Amino acid sequence: MDFMTEYRRKLVSPEDAVKVVKSGDSVAYGHFAMAPTFLDPYLAQRKDELRMVKVYSVVYPGLAQVAACDPTREHFIYNSWHFSGGDRMLHDKDLCNYVPMLYHEGPEILRRYYETDVFMFKVAPIDSRGYFNFSTSNSDTYAYAKTAKKIIVEVCDKAPYCLGGNLEAIHISEVDMIVETDNKPLIQVPAAIPNDVDKMVASHVMKMIEDGSVIQLGIGGMPSAVGMMIAQSDLKDLGAHTEILVDAYVDMYEAGVMTGKRKAFDQGRMAYTFALGTQKLYDFLHMNRAAASYPVDYTNSPSVAAQHDKLISINNAIEIDLFGQVCSESSGIRQVTGTGGQFDFIFSSFKSRGGKGIICLSSLKEGEGEKKSRIVPTLTPGGIVTVPRTVTNHVVTEYGAVDLKGRSTWERAELLISIADPDMQDELIKEAEKMKIWVKTNKL
Known part of the structure; x- marks a missing residue:
């Protein structure tokens, strides 16, 4: 024809x-x-x-x-x-x-x-x-x-x-x-440069990743730091089933740690629904059978993604309250980004055998005149709940990692305060007491 x-x-x-x-x-x-x-x-x-x-x-x-x-x-x-x-x-x-x-x-x-x-x-x-x-x-x-x-x-x-x-x-x-068109190059989105806090958070996340894990990274400095550390690690046969494919996946693949051999399906291929990065990523993807492009109702579907064992989802957040509600898309009423696939993958990871849904955030807000905690008693008025407390699983700051699944409100408060900035902890305890989610036997 x-x-x-x-x-x-x-x-x-x-x-x-x-x-x-x-x-x-x-x-x-x-x-x-x-x-x-x-x-x-x-x-x-x-x-x-x-x-x-x-x-x-x-x-x-x-x-x-x-x-x-x-x-x-x-x-x-x-x-x-x-x-x-x-x-x-x-x-x-x-x-x-x-x-x-x-x-x-x-x-x-x-x-x-x-x-x-x-x-x-x-x-x-x-x-x-x-x-x-x-x-x-x-x-x-x-x-x-x-x-x-x-x-x-x-x-x-x-x-x-x-x-x-x-x-x-x-x-x-x-x-x-x-x-x-005028054939201009595609938009170039370099990986965010991880700062020291990002690297500390990433070091905690690395302890949660095993050989054969299937990795989903979100956008930002912390997921980027995790990707860099994975590429330099001795982990074996990792896979990718993700919403976004970024430059870090190229690094992991070329380092030999991401083979996809142990995936339940799409073996040997990095499944993704969109890619956004630098020319390195775009050149890597061209006619490359190591990657597989799918519609989002395949990559992000909990019924699909959860079929992989050890699905590890790593995403950023803006703040989290003592009940475990995660806000990742707004600052109060100001929309900053969107829900995207964060809920999809945090939910899917828990359904995966051996999977972990991980929310990462620094303990303190950046660029503020005075110290302000990202772990807060309640979300900023107008703040959007991206991941409800019933779905929130692992939470990581530079001070450690906690698992909120199956925990009561007082246990959640204790766990989250334990990974807050030490200077913020006393005030958070006072607020938890006011909200009746603290008991006298709580210890940090």
Whole structure:
């Protein structure tokens, strides 16, 4: 079949592509590094022609112009399923709203509740069989593609061809329009540089990892520190079943500690739903069968992930209260990031035989004039519960690691205070007494 004839027929200019958007439409953007950063400014240029266009993104790299161009929000109403730094800046200016969800439920939410008029996303160049690869962002892409009325792909020759577990590509016959981009490199997201506290937290986490463990790392300095330590360790036959694939996984693979040989399935392959890192990661993924791209309702599904033994989930938090409620996405009422897959994997890890769901945080907030504890009596007013106390498992600070599962409220308070900053402990005990979650026999 002559795919290139069809390619040329569907190839349009960016100006013509965005003309398909009408007032009142719902427009979905591709996720993470596969966001339509080339088409977004062209759509923004149509501001005065359009009204009430709802745009949905996930971790848009940079500042989405459809939001930045319209301070009144009469033309574009911009929303995000998970905040990037740019989305956070827009939110602070009242130009972006968050859409709460459990990440593994994303495809089903789209099928049940959303009617997407236009879906635009970045893809790798067409292959010899007529497929456009989703590259680094599988995520909810296929679900959007199956439910959207119009599909526009923007082709980028810098996007790696990421081999799949499944549903990692779309055929040209399913695409309505093709736009060729300026082929700028994908966004580069270097690993956060771990500080001394991160390294201390990571050292406690390392004691909880065994040979044959299946590793899920979140984003941030602490998970990065754990990944670096794993790469330098003598652990054997680790595997990866994760939401995000970051540079640390390349380090673990190349160090020989991550072979995936003991995984229950996807043996020898790192299963992930999106990748975000530096060119090192993108080069590693290109046509590499050591990695497998899957939709998020596979990677993040508790019924799938928990089938692996020794599933170890390592994630950051903003604060945790003495009841064990974890806030990882907001500072009071200010949305900072999103739920993402944190709940999915903390929940899944406990279901895994020998698994551990680990919440990591420094004992003190950074950049504060006076000492402020991240372990608090109750969450900051307006703070969002990302992981409810019933699901919280292991919690780690630089002062140690505790396991809250099966513990009563007074036991939880005692355990959490034991890993708080020593200067904060007396005040936390006083607050625990006021809340009637402290008994006289409590000891630290």
